[in-house]
Amino acid sequence: AAGVIQSPRHLIKEKRETATLKCYPIPRHDTVYWYQQGPGQDPQFLISFYEKMQSDKGSIPDRFSAQQFSDYHSELNMSSLELGDSALYFCASSLAAESNEQFFGPGTRLTVL
Amino acid sequence: TQLLEQSPQFLSIQEGENLTVYCNSSSVFSSLQWYRQEPGEGPVLLVTVVTGGEVKKLKRLTFQFGDARKDSSLHITAAQTGDTGLYLCAGFFYNNNDMRFGAGTRLTVKP
Numbered sequence: 452a453a454g455v456i457q458s459p460r461h462l463i464k465e466k467r468e469t470a471t472l473k474c475y476p477i478p479r480h481d482t483v484y485w486y487q488q489g490p491g492q493d494p495q496f497l498i499s500f501y502e503k504m505q506s507d508k509g510s511i512p513d514r515f516s517a518q519q520f521s522d523y524h525s526e527l528n529m530s531s532l533e534l535g536d537s538a539l540y541f542c543a544s545s546l547a548a549e550s551n552e553q554f555f556g557p558g559t560r561l562t563v564l
Numbered sequence: 565t566q567l568l569e570q571s572p573q574f575l576s577i578q579e580g581e582n583l584t585v586y587c588n589s590s591s592v593f594s595s596l597q598w599y600r601q602e603p604g605e606g607p608v609l610l611v612t613v614v615t616g617g618e619v620k621k622l623k624r625l626t627f628q629f630g631d632a633r634k635d636s637s638l639h640i641t642a643a644q645t646g647d648t649g650l651y652l653c654a655g656f657f658y659n660n661n662d663m664r665f666g667a668g669t670r671l672t673v674k675p
Contacts, residue, residue, distance in 0.1 A: 455606070558605065
């Protein structure tokens with residue numbers, strides 16, 4: 452069965468650079484969630500979208516923005532990168548009409564040097 | 565402070581032993597999920613519990629949701645080395661649309 456796809460899987464950036472992470476949800480899923488997971492920590496919710504509209508906002512820094520496009524894929528844009536942004540970034544998707552079960556992608560490992 | 569408390573944080577056992585991991589909150593969950601995560605990979609959904617008192621079995625894994633829907637447990641029977649990983653509980657609370665994770669239980673099963 453098709454799963455959530457994230458790209459790139461690994462990304463290395465310098466401080467103050469920008470990064471764009473992409474997420475392709477499971478086909479038919481209409482809701483996308485972004486999480487940040489630091490080393491040894493649990494995933495922290497950043498932001499979610501339902502039907503291309505922002506549905507909920509967590510601990511997402513002002514330097515980050517995200518959107519969901521007409522094909523339901525989502526992009527997380529990160530600017531003015533800081534060393535502390537180094538983490539695993541996960542995208543999850545769900546089908547709102549069925550349940551709130553979230554299925555996670557493999558993640559993007561971002562390293563800021 | 566974590567909204568969801570998981571215990572124990574670390575657990576190291578021998579193959580064949582049984583174990584139980586706990587997830588607790590002072591608030592009522594509208595639903596709760598258990599995930600297993602391998603290093604560098606995304607969490608994999610194991611089960612979702614919704615009804616108070618619900619028990620679900622997944623092979624050697626038994627998941628229980630407390631009657632008051634404030635706690636849950638994961639019991640593994642006859643653990644195998646392949647069960648090694650990080651087990652995360654995650655829950656939705658009423659009046660809150662985002663899912664919150666517990667800190668996780670890092671399980672090591674030794675041969």
